[in-house]
Amino acid sequence: MTTTAFDDRDGVIWLDGAFVPWRDARLHVLSHGLHYGGGVFEGVRVYGGRAFKPVEHFERLHASARELGFRVPFDVTELDAAMRETVRRQDIVDGYVRPVAWRGSEQLSVSGAGTSVHVAIAAWEWPHVFSGDARSRGIRLRTSRWRRPAPDTAPVRAKAASLYNICTLARDEAEAAGYDDALLLDFRGHLAEATGANLFLVIDGALHTPTPDTFLDGITRQTVLSLAADLGIAVHERHIGPEELDRADELFLTGTAYEVQPVRAVDARSYEVGSVTTALSKAYTDLTRAVTAP
Numbered sequence: 395m396t397t398t399a400f401d402d403r404d405g406v407i408w409l410d411g412a413f414v415p416w417r418d419a420r421l422h423v424l425s426h427g428l429h430y431g432g433g434v435f436e437g438v439r440v441y442g443g444r445a446f447k448p449v450e451h452f453e454r455l456h457a458s459a460r461e462l463g464f465r466v467p468f469d470v471t472e473l474d475a476a477m478r479e480t481v482r483r484q485d486i487v488d489g490y491v492r493p494v495a496w497r498g499s500e501q502l503s504v505s506g507a508g509t510s511v512h513v514a515i516a517a518w519e520w521p522h523v524f525s526g527d528a529r530s531r532g533i534r535l536r537t538s539r540w541r542r543p544a545p546d547t548a549p550v551r552a553k554a555a556s557l558y559n560i561c562t563l564a565r566d567e568a569e570a571a572g573y574d575d576a577l578l579l580d581f582r583g584h585l586a587e588a589t590g591a592n593l594f595l596v597i598d599g600a601l602h603t604p605t606p607d608t609f610l611d612g613i614t615r616q617t618v619l620s621l622a623a624d625l626g627i628a629v630h631e632r633h634i635g636p637e638e639l640d641r642a643d644e645l646f647l648t649g650t651a652y653e654v655q656p657v658r659a660v661d662a663r664s665y666e667v668g669s670v671t672t673a674l675s676k677a678y679t680d681l682t683r684a685v686t687a688p
């Protein structure tokens with residue numbers, strides 16, 4: 395995939411309370427966040443110029459930072475205002491916003507005590523993660539050898555940058571093997587999630603989704619669960635073994651970036667885009683686009 399590098403674009407980025415030219419939004423090489431993984435981030439989608447569920451995302455940014463033992467020095471209202479202004483200045487219609495917070499350079503030992511916390515918000519146009527056939531007929535997943543860690547091993551509820559090295563390893567291996575994404579099990583061997591999205595199975599017309607005790611309880615996941623309730627679709631949130639992939643009729647992923655993304659294969663198993671996936675995908679599209687109505 396070739397895109398213009400993310401440090402070489404036009405426009406502005408909000409950094410620590412002020413707008414700076416895009417190419418000048420830099421951090422020092424001796425930042426604690428870079429060396430020891432003290433960073434948290436968010437992904438927010440913009441539809442028709444307006445963000446979907448911004449408060450939920452900024453509350454989660456704060457919660458993720460708390461999990462890592464630091465405080466984001468701007469409250470949710472300030473971050474929301476900064477994001478709106480970023481979206482306006484970047485003239486984003488259908489796009490993506492990336493808020494990120496990280497520990498600064500006051501010291502460079504394992505201890506994070508006394509480090510300042512920096513915050514940036516960047517936004518760019520980004521209609522869909524997957525396009526064409528993959529978007530409509532579904533993506534292909536490969537079960538990864540990498541697993542989601544136990545909650546007493548890593549801060550699994552935080553959207554922490556450090557946890558994404560597992561996702562990057564899994565994703566790169568899946569892509570190298572010709573798949574679109576990886577499916578990760580958790581440390582117990584239960585189904586967990588993909589590298590940037592939560593997992594749903596449809597079995598006999600009902601929705602089954604793994605209990606989010608080793609991974610992010612996604613904002614899209616929660617939205618889809620409430621849409622399923624509205625549509626009268628039965629939901630079972632539980633621990634699910636990988637053998638249950640054999641009895642699923644439909645499979646899909648949810649995430650801010652992925653939205654409701656059908657899955658057409660996991661390893662050698664294949665799935666159709668069925669009526670439950672179609673109904674929830676439509677309901678999610680209607681809801682996100684309705685937010686933009688004047």
Ligand SMILES: Cc1ncc(COP(=O)(O)O)c(C=O)c1O
Pocket residue numbers: 437561587588589590591592609610611612613614615648649650651
């Ligand atoms: C690893 C991971 N799991 C799940 C999700 C889905 O979360 P959300 O729906 O809040 O975007 C994401 C995306 O943010 C993610 O990166």
